Amino acid sequence: MASNETDSGGIITRQLLKSHSGEFDVESIHTISLHSAGIHDLGCISECTCLERLNLSNNNVARLHKLAGLTSLTTLNLSANRITSLDGLQSLENLQKLNVSGNLIGSVDALRCLTALDKLTSLRLYDKASGLTNPMCNSNYIDEVLSMLPVLLNLDGERIRGRGSELFQICQNMDSALNNLSSVKQASEVNIADPPKRSVLPDLSMVEDVRAALPVVEAEEQLRELLANCRRVCEQAHAKFTEGTDVSLASHKALAS
Structure with a gap:
């Protein structure tokens, strides 16, 4: 598996997807973890048309546009990358849980593209346990985020709406x-x-x-x-x-x- 990661050159390839998922066809992949795989380019990730859960944590990803076709995605972990913009996520109509802690998101305005996601109920910008955060978390951001994303039930691991x-x-x-x-x-x-x-x-x-x-x-x-x-x-x-x-x-x- 290590050789596949090296050969990919930090780009997601069909071979990389198959080796990590154990599936023969990328179209059959429902869940995949590419944690700490040295990825900086999402490559052919959009070919995983049935993908529901994706873990890209602890990589070097900065641009998310190639995720746009993953309309079946419900859970996405992008923690510990180099993300400044969330553009590309606005078409993930079934996304429910998003983790972008440990990135370079500078302001609440960067979350505006998430307002179209009416199923997004859980968002993590700051992870207290691991110390992963974003520059925007240095200010009083919670009220602004809740105002912008009224469908949220859970923010940074805290239940902020609904029971509890x-x-x-x-x-x-x-x-x-x-x-x-x-x-x-x-x-x-x-x-x-x-x-x-x-x-x-x-x-x-x-x-x-x-x-x-x-x-x-x-x-x-x-x-x-x-x-x-x-x-x-x-x-x-x-x-x-x-x-x-x-x-x-x-x-x-x-x-x-």
Whole structure:
């Protein structure tokens, strides 16, 4: 197999497709993995007219136009390549899952060609486990992506719509709340650490500020504990969703408590 990869010169050939799939005819290939095959040119990949699942991860692919004829494709892994544009994917009318983490996609606008794919429910731009990302992920991209691609149910491995999405949203909201509480806490610590240097009578407004700050600190502690519990429940729920099962009643009760 190594010799086939070398002989292909980084271009997908019929021989390469046959050797990796075990099929005698490329038209019969339904699933193929070309992971780490040194590919930079997609060659004759469009001849795999019945292809449903394709793994091209960890290669040197930059242009995707030769994928345009793969209208049966449902799952496509393009992670860890050199992709800047997704042009060529707009005709993959049956595409459901797309992984483009670890590429060179610079902005949300580069995803605009995916708006025609009404079956695309799972998109991965950033893979936390492997550290694969895109330049666009350095900004607050999530809301823009969800606005552009309203059919998405799963983004970067997180359930963002449908069953279980409430858990994800709770964690997002609580993170924001914690940031706000931290700001209030820092302000209150300044008030406590820098009391008036000299005063015959106590400054009642300062006393009230300190008194008000104490419950904020306590609330932050409680909120952090609740957030940790929510995240644990969210992870359990996500694991069950990915297996195609429903979140158990026990998980909901744990969140409610």
